[in-house]
Amino acid sequence: MALTKEQTQHFYHKLLHMQKELSGEKKKTQSMTEEVGELSNGVDNHMADHGTLVTDRMTDQTVKEIDRELLEEVNHALQKIKDGTYGICEKTCQDIPYERLEAVPYARMTVEAQADVEDDLETDAPSFEREFHQQVKDLSNKETIDQKSSQTYEILDREQDSN
Structure with a gap:
């Protein structure tokens, strides 16, 4: 069953909120050289301090990449609302259930179609x-x-x- 106007508006506002959260002011991080410079100035620094710094930086970069990709998905969903194709599976052209969109408002496919695509990606x-x-x-x-x-x-x- 296709989404009602009210349901589409609900998701539109939910997606706008997500877009605002994802594109908002991010925590300013120091450059790697500044951080390493601070550690190298000390006498008692342990190699583990440098390892922790690198691990933290890698985690931060991964989280930023995930946020960037999520923002792209949210923007895509907002465009689909404008185009009138929101809530329709990109693979099967079936309606995406309301419950799925409530959980993942930027979903492009039904759960079954998404699982098929992920299975194909994993094997290839x-x-x-x-x-x-x-x-x-x-x-x-x-x-x-x-x-x-x-x-x-x-x-x-x-x-x-x-x-």
Whole structure:
């Protein structure tokens, strides 16, 4: 069943709020040389301090990339509202259920079509690319972000054990 005008307006405002949040003022980070310079000026600095700095920087960059991609999806959804194609699956041309749009307002496809596309990507992508996408999912998944059970932590543990 197609979305009503009121439902579309609800999602339009929700997407505008997301767009504002994602494109708002981001925390200003120091340049890597400034941060390393501060650490190298001290006498008692440990190598782990530098490792922590690099890890934090990599995490920040990953989160910024995820935010940038999410902002692109939100902008795409807003354009689809203007075009009158919002809420229609890009793969099957079926209506995307209201509940899915409520959970993921920028969804381009139904759950089934999205799963098919992800399965195709996983089987076609090289192993390093699949691993990277899993790491990004781990970093952006609230359930695994602080857990040692994620694939990202397993990879880091393996690398540390091999050293």
